Amino acid sequence: MLRAGKPGEGRATMPEQHSSINSVDWDPEQDRADGTRGDGLRSAERFAEYARLREQAPVAWSDQLGGFFTLTRYADVTAAAVDTKRFRSGRPFIAMPDLVGQIPISLNPPEHRFFRRLLNPFFRPERMRDLEPLIRAFAVEHVEALIEAGESDAMTAFCRPLPARALATLLNLPEGAWQDLLAQFRRFDAVGWKPEQVNNMILGVFSEHIATVVAQRMAEPLDPDDDMFSGALATEIDGEEITVEQVIMIGVQMIAAGHATTADSLSSAIHRLAEDPDLQSRLRADLTLLPDAIEEFIRIDPPLHELSRTPADVVDLHGRTLPDGSAVSLNLPRPTEIPRCSTVRTTWTSRATPTGI
Numbered sequence: 001m002l003r004a005g006k007p008g009e010g011r012a013t014m015p016e017q018h019s020s021i022n023s024v025d026w027d028p029e030q031d032r033a034d035g036t037r038g039d040g041l042r043s044a045e046r047f048a049e050y051a052r053l054r055e056q057a058p059v060a061w062s063d064q065l066g067g068f069f070t071l072t073r074y075a076d077v078t079a080a081a082v083d084t085k086r087f088r089s090g091r092p093f094i095a096m097p098d099l100v101g102q103i104p105i106s107l108n109p110p111e112h113r114f115f116r117r118l119l120n121p122f123f124r125p126e127r128m129r130d131l132e133p134l135i136r137a138f139a140v141e142h143v144e145a146l147i148e149a150g151e152s153d154a155m156t157a158f159c160r161p162l163p164a165r166a167l168a169t170l171l172n173l174p175e176g177a178w179q180d181l182l183a184q185f186r187r188f189d190a191v192g193w194k195p196e197q198v199n200n201m202i203l204g205v206f207s208e209h210i211a212t213v214v215a216q217r218m219a220e221p222l223d224p225d226d227d228m229f230s231g232a233l234a235t236e237i238d239g240e241e242i243t244v245e246q247v248i249m250i251g252v253q254m255i256a257a258g259h260a261t262t263a264d265s266l267s268s269a270i271h272r273l274a275e276d277p278d279l280q281s282r283l284r285a286d287l288t289l290l291p292d293a294i295e296e297f298i299r300i301d302p303p304l305h306e307l308s309r310t311p312a313d314v315v316d317l318h319g320r321t322l323p324d325g326s327a328v329s330l331n332l333p334r335p336t337e338i339p340r341c342s343t344v345r346t347t348w349t350s351r352a353t354p355t356g357i
């Protein structure tokens, strides 16, 4: 049976059930045909590789990272993502096997449903609408500082601070807490892509930070309908209060899930707009196109390329057998496979971009 492993922990071999398929389909670390790394997650080679896999290997096998399968086609990915009986959440992506316990992402029904019911009200549309003017004001403040400076790195000056401030606002963190968050995020740069250290940072540093906030909420609760931590602390499961550890893991999940995703998406959108003055002009001229454009930016350059799932039972798909407990990733970027948004399509299809849009 396959198991999730850490990079470099050894190569898995194709499980026995796979004697009919004896090839390794891809190497996720390799961007170029000659075996070297290209320009990383946004490289044209990587997107070409995804397209090749969709065509030739709907269930692709890689012997890297301990060995894992990747579902590459849209229909299979969307079906598996919601098929919680056959494809279980809870084992983090194979490069990060220790990153367990975040709530709700690592849970399955019925526990997952309970926590989603608890958390959904804090993301309800009216609440988001109330936050919007504040977040817009933050955005303007950072853009004005950028204009004042004349020149700046967009990631440092805008893409990272804005989501840190938005998260701090969402979680009712005290004034200035976003700068502490930013300082912690900057520590990721020093760590680089070393999964164990990333795990330690997320679970250690973030949970320490959140534990302090949760302790404050226990001492001085805020309105439980408006404050996620106070609301969670006031909730009971089957007559038992949620544990402080569970509340902390909710906070860790918010920070871990909510910052890099949005910072990276903002930077990809800025990069795309910088490369495409026509698209910039079109969006400036018709601001009603913005929501569709944002959807498109995230679809074309998603900050996450793979989701992890674990088959609860043997799954047969496209002639391959996925053993129960094997590591399965669901490949997300799909620049060409699903219909694009009709309002912005014309501009983008006429462009020759690395993703072929």
Ligand code: HEM
Binding pocket: 081, 089, 103, 104, 105, 106, 116, 167, 170, 253, 254, 257, 258, 259, 261, 262, 265, 298, 302, 303, 304, 307, 308
């Ligand atoms: C462009 C921005 C974002 C993208 C592309 C994104 C993407 C995703 C994806 C693909 C998942 C599903 C993971 C899975 O099924 O295994 C997910 C889950 C989640 N994300 Fe995000 N996310 C973004 C921003 C955020 C933000 C800002 C927050 C919080 C403030 C957040 C909180 C969560 C949570 C709590 C979950 C778990 C949901 C559950 O298990 O029901 N995400 N996100």
